Amino acid sequence: MSARRPVIAFQGERGAFSQEATRKLCGPDVEVLPCVRFEELFQNLKAGRAAGAVVPIENTLAGSVHENYDHLVNFELPIVAETSVRIVHNLIAPKGVKFSQIKRAFSHPVALNQCLDFFAANPQIERIPFYDTAGSVKMVTEEGLQDAAGIASSVAAEIYGAHILRRSIESDRQNFTRFFLLRTPEYARKHPVRVAEGTQWKTSLVFSTRNIPGALFRALSAFALRDLNLMKIESRPLRGKPWEYLFYLDFLGRADSEVAQNALNHLREIADFLRILGCYPKGA
Amino acid sequence: MSARRPVIAFQGERGAFSQEATRKLCGPDVEVLPCVRFEELFQNLKAGRAAGAVVPIENTLAGSVHENYDHLVNFELPIVAETSVRIVHNLIAPKGVKFSQIKRAFSHPVALNQCLDFFAANPQIERIPFYDTAGSVKMVTEEGLQDAAGIASSVAAEIYGAHILRRSIESDRQNFTRFFLLRTPEYARKHPVRVAEGTQWKTSLVFSTRNIPGALFRALSAFALRDLNLMKIESRPLRGKPWEYLFYLDFLGRADSEVAQNALNHLREIADFLRILGCYPKGA
8 A cells, every 4th residue: 555655755854844845735645755955856756766846946034945946947847736834943852851951953054044033042052054954853863962952843853753842933933935846747747737716826937038138128028918927036047158047937827828828929039948847726 | 554454354264265356356455354154244344343345146157145135135235346256166185185085075065066077077085065165175274184175266275275186176167256345335435436437337226016916027117118238136035025025136327327317216116115235337
């Protein structure tokens, strides 16, 4: 039974926020394949070692995960769904360890930076950068450290049999990470996404323009003149062309609707390069 | 004499690429103030402990240094000049150490990632992330390590009395970092930048729009309709408003020219928030 469950790859150790996103996107009935680096996620899906990959694309405080934008264009694996996860950081230690014993807190640098008020109020605790949030809990628990804690999701405490010393120590509660579910092109073709009537759709694409005055304005006009609402635009350097850029853009609408097709044809007139990265139901 | 030399703050150890940028922006006759974190640069300049700060803003391979965009808007220290530095990575070891002895290479993760071809060709050398490029040379030299090298600029080899085992090991030669020189508002007012006739100028600004359809398109129209050429646009999350963004924009032109003033007045009609970050001669 278990062998037939689909494998979904994510980055980080078991208990990472990506695992929570995986549950929201694919349900509880999947095998997870934790990967060390983001690139591995894409490689595993491309090579068929996973049926899907869950990748963080932006955080409301830290901004976009730019590396994953680069992989999206390089690997050509379509986005089929999105979700967002509220990031709640907890101070987690091996069972039996008390808060007063904690002298060091390990976590991913982004997580440490999101708990600055906690560290200001607790100057006796040193921040130590670690490769992963959930991985920090795994490490302090496996090593049985008596003076150290990890900072991670409550799921990490559960998985590694550790306990939460302080809940929700993040400075800013408006802390959400948006995730994409990626599939292979074949899978996406065979399994079109089914949704309730009235669902809104989003389309993500990437394009570059010739380096001429007003090029980006003209590109955006393809959407604005058709009342297609842009949700996000992100620029990334274009390899081999210093100071030129690729633009990643999300708009509200289905790529195969008539208005979007007209906009995309208009954009093709202007763009040097254009690729649809995916069309998926708008997340909550 | 030395005590009167202006102090310029940069991030990284002596010998960092930022020091090369400092030399290009301020000449050789300055004291440098190396800082551990980017935020310290801004704090030192704001508090008058430095007369200027040199900050990296984007790299043609890695993309923008987003943290510094955030600091630009928070600290309100004007940009008065820009330059770009070609990034050449060298494998550097203590004197007497041979290439065949090297088993570990320390450097900043971005630098390690920019030398992947070198590591693929030399699988016997382990990559070890370190906090700084020049700092890695300082460490291997001070510790007198016999099996380790740092990856950094040739200036770092000079400064720490180390020697270069392999020159220019970066995979992509189109590797440039753009730096800004920041001053205090008072300094910038008292010392207007003087340039040769015919020099081109750039203006950097940041704005946010109401979250309405077509808002970014309308904002860019303020420039496009006046033939003001955009050089770069960057989006960053807006704190406290999940999934809304600040836009950082560079255009070619002087902020105080009539056409730019008209464009800025037009943009003010549309923007919720608008601030000029600086107006400076276009770098080579």
